[in-house]
Amino acid sequence: ARFLEGNLVSDGLKYGIVVGRFNEFITSKLLSGAIDALQRHGVQEDEIDVAWVPGAFEISLIAQKMAASGKYDAVITLGTVIRGSTSHYDIVCNEVAKGVAAINLKTGVPVIFGVVTTENIEQAIERAGTKAGNKGWDSALAAIEMANLGKQF
Numbered sequence: 247a248r249f250l251e252g253n254l255v256s257d258g259l260k261y262g263i264v265v266g267r268f269n270e271f272i273t274s275k276l277l278s279g280a281i282d283a284l285q286r287h288g289v290q291e292d293e294i295d296v297a298w299v300p301g302a303f304e305i306s307l308i309a310q311k312m313a314a315s316g317k318y319d320a321v322i323t324l325g326t327v328i329r330g331s332t333s334h335y336d337i338v339c340n341e342v343a344k345g346v347a348a349i350n351l352k353t354g355v356p357v358i359f360g361v362v363t364t365e366n367i368e369q370a371i372e373r374a375g376t377k378a379g380n381k382g383w384d385s386a387l388a389a390i391e392m393a394n395l396g397k398q399f
């Protein structure tokens with residue numbers, strides 16, 4: 247059997263990052279974690295574009311524009327939706343997840359879902375560089391792997 251796998255070496259690959267400003271205390275940490283992961287795997291400064299949007303709901307549109315531009319080998323979406331402070335939590339989360347998933351299939355460009363969705367602020371902090379790691383870092387590694395894997399088909 248032939249096993250196909252994307253490695254974690256980024257050579258000449260370009261990345262777009264869309265990050266929501268809502269809960270910026272958390273999302274800024276996700277962004278720095280993602281950029282750190284990319285750069286420590288060989289990605290150059292000029293191979294990363296970052297776009298800020300007001301909140302998670304706006305992520306899909308800009309992720310779509312980035313993916314459709316053909317300029318990026320992968321797009322990383324970052325945001326934080328906290329149920330405690332979101333009356334329409336399920337709607338926002340579901341729409342963002344559905345929107346991001348659809349862009350993958352529509353454009354063929356890997357678009358990584360790095361939107362933290364938690365019950366409370368504590369859990370969000372845990373996923374932004376404390377005891378549950380950094381979801382931005384994890385999303386960046388998924389982007390490198392998917393960009394490399396995609397080139398094998």
Ligand SMILES: O=c1[nH]c(NC[C@H](O)[C@H](O)[C@H](O)CO)c([N+](=O)[O-])c(=O)[nH]1
Pocket residue numbers: 266268269300301302303304325326327328329331332333338
């Ligand atoms: O990114 C978020 N956006 C949120 N709302 C804003 C939304 O993403 C849009 O920016 C807004 O509805 C304007 O379109 C949130 N809450 O409502 O709490 C949230 O927790 N996280």
